[in-house]
Amino acid sequence: MSQAGLKRTPLHAAHLAAGARMAGFAGYDMPIQYPDGVMKEHAWTRESAGLFDVSHMGQAWLTGEGWAGAFEAVVPGDFAALKPGRQKYSVLLNDAGGILDDLMAARPDDRGLFLVVNGACKDDDFRFLEARLPSGVKLERLEDRALLALQGPQAAAVLAAHVPGAADLAFMDSAALAGFGGLDLIISRSGYTGEDGYEISLPGSEAARVWDLLLADDRVKPIGLGARDSLRLEAGLPLYGHDVDATVSPV
Numbered sequence: 202m203s204q205a206g207l208k209r210t211p212l213h214a215a216h217l218a219a220g221a222r223m224a225g226f227a228g229y230d231m232p233i234q235y236p237d238g239v240m241k242e243h244a245w246t247r248e249s250a251g252l253f254d255v256s257h258m259g260q261a262w263l264t265g266e267g268w269a270g271a272f273e274a275v276v277p278g279d280f281a282a283l284k285p286g287r288q289k290y291s292v293l294l295n296d297a298g299g300i301l302d303d304l305m306a307a308r309p310d311d312r313g314l315f316l317v318v319n320g321a322c323k324d325d326d327f328r329f330l331e332a333r334l335p336s337g338v339k340l341e342r343l344e345d346r347a348l349l350a351l352q353g354p355q356a357a358a359v360l361a362a363h364v365p366g367a368a369d370l371a372f373m374d375s376a377a378l379a380g381f382g383g384l385d386l387i388i389s390r391s392g393y394t395g396e397d398g399y400e401i402s403l404p405g406s407e408a409a410r411v412w413d414l415l416l417a418d419d420r421v422k423p424i425g426l427g428a429r430d431s432l433r434l435e436a437g438l439p440l441y442g443h444d445v446d447a448t449v450s451p452v
Contacts, residue, residue, distance in 0.1 A: 207228060207229055207230040208228055208230070208257075209229065210229060210231070210254055210256035210257060210347065211347050211405040211406070211408040212254045212256065212347070212408050212409060212412055213230060214409070215409055215412055215413070216231075216232040219232075219235055219236075219423055220235060220236045221233070221235050221423070221425060222234050222235075222425070226257070226320070226321075226426055227257050227320030227321035228257070228320070228321070229320065231425075231426055232254065232423070232425040232426065233425045233427045234425040234426075234427045234428070235423050235424070235425055239425070239427040239431060240428075242425060242427070242428035243428040243431050243432055243435075245422050245424070246353045246394055246396060246424055246428060246432055247353065247354075247396065247432075248353070248354065249421070249422070250351060250353040250354075250355040250356045250359050250398075250418075250420045250421045250422075251352050251353050251421070251422060251424035251428070252349065252350070252412070252416060252421050252422065252423050252424060253349065253350040253352065253424050253425075253426075253429055254347075254348075254349060254423075255320075255348045255349065255350050256346075256347040256348050256349075256405070257320035258319065258323070258348050259316070259319070259320065259322075259323025259324075259326060259327065260316065260317055260343040260346050260348060260402055261315075261316045261318075261327060261340055261341060262312060262313055262314070262316070262339075262340070263313050263315075263316060263330075263338065263339075263340055264312055264314075264338070264339050264341065265337045265338040266337050266338070267335055267338050268313050268338050269281040269283075269314075271333070271334050271335055271338045272306070272314060274333065275293055275294055275330065275333060276291045276292060276294060276306075277292065277294065278291040283306075283308050283314075284308065285308045285309075285310060285311055286308065286309070286374055286375060287307065287308060287373060287374060287375060288305055288307035288373045288374070288375040288389050288391060289305070289306055289307075289373070291303070291304060291305075292445070292451050293318070293329070293330075294451065295329075295447060297447075298450050298451070299447035299448060299449065299450065300445050300446065300447060300449050300450070300451060301322065301326065301329060301447060302319050302322040302325075302326050302441055303319070303441050303445060304316060304317060304318045304319070305317045305389070305391065305400075307387075307389055308375065309375040309376050309377045309387050309388075309389075310376075310377045315387055315402075317348070317402075319441050321442065322441065327340060327342055343402070345404065345405050345406075346402050346403065346404060346405055347402070347403055347405040347407075347408035348400060348401070348402050348403075349400070349401045349408070349412065349415075350392050350393070350399070350400050350401070351392075351399050351415065352392045352394040352396045352397075352398030352399075352432075353394075353396050353398060354396065354397060355421075356396070356397055356398040357397060357399075358420070359415065359420055359421055360380075360399055360401075360415075362418075363380050363381050363411075364378055364381065364386065364388065365378070366378050367380070367388055370388065370389075370390040370399075371390060372390055372397075373389070373390065374389065374390050375387070375388065375389040375391075376388055376389075381403070381407070381410070381411050381414060384403055384404060384407055385403070386403050387401075387402040388400070388401050388402070393429070393432075394429065394432040395432060395433070395435060395436025395437075395438065396432070
């Protein structure tokens with residue numbers, strides 16, 4: 202059952218219909234596990250393809266002349282040299298050099314920088330960025346987008362049937378592609394499970410249709426946040442608020 206006061210992703214009804222056990226996470230009512238349970242979901246992602254709803258994450262475009270310098274003022278990475286079609290993992294720093302959040306930043310095309318930040322931190326992250334942007338640089342929050350993660354050794358073969366060009370992406374490549382019947386997608390070959398896979402940004406209004414299309418493939422099963430946590434832990438990837446926080450330096 203849903204918890205009162207929590208926000209919902211565009212896939213909330215789909216999770217309930219699939220028998221998910223729901224709980225509050227980052228202010229959203231999110232699927233923790235499905236009837237198969239966390240251990241089976243973990244193993245399925247390692248062996249085939251797991252589908253995650255990560256629409257609680259924050260998505261935004263950073264655009265305008267000087268976006269690279271503005272972003273480099275608050276992260277330790279070199280983003281002026283980031284080529285179109287590539288993505289980097291980095292951390293957002295406060296004035297003392299403490300980590301406010303970890304994030305992904307990509308250049309899927311020439312529009313600017315596409316950001317994905319953690320759901321629990323996104324409002325603070327975006328306010329922090331907006332307060333430090335020079336004239337001419339703009340942060341556009343993408344509140345109407347959903348985000349799916351398709352992870353596992355079969356992910357590339359599954360997605361290739363729906364998105365031409367997706368299988369050609371290398372690890373940490375990012376591209377604006379059309380798929381699932383002409384949808385405007387932003388796809389990166391990345392994820393947070395330690396497996397091969399993709400993160401797919403798409404219009405929220407189309408999320409349920411795409412979710413069902415992917416799950417129609419026998420190689421794909423829905424995976425909850427319980428297995429997402431065990432997968433990232435097994436892969437040695439940090440979780441903000443547990444392994445990383447403002448008391449930790451990027452070094």
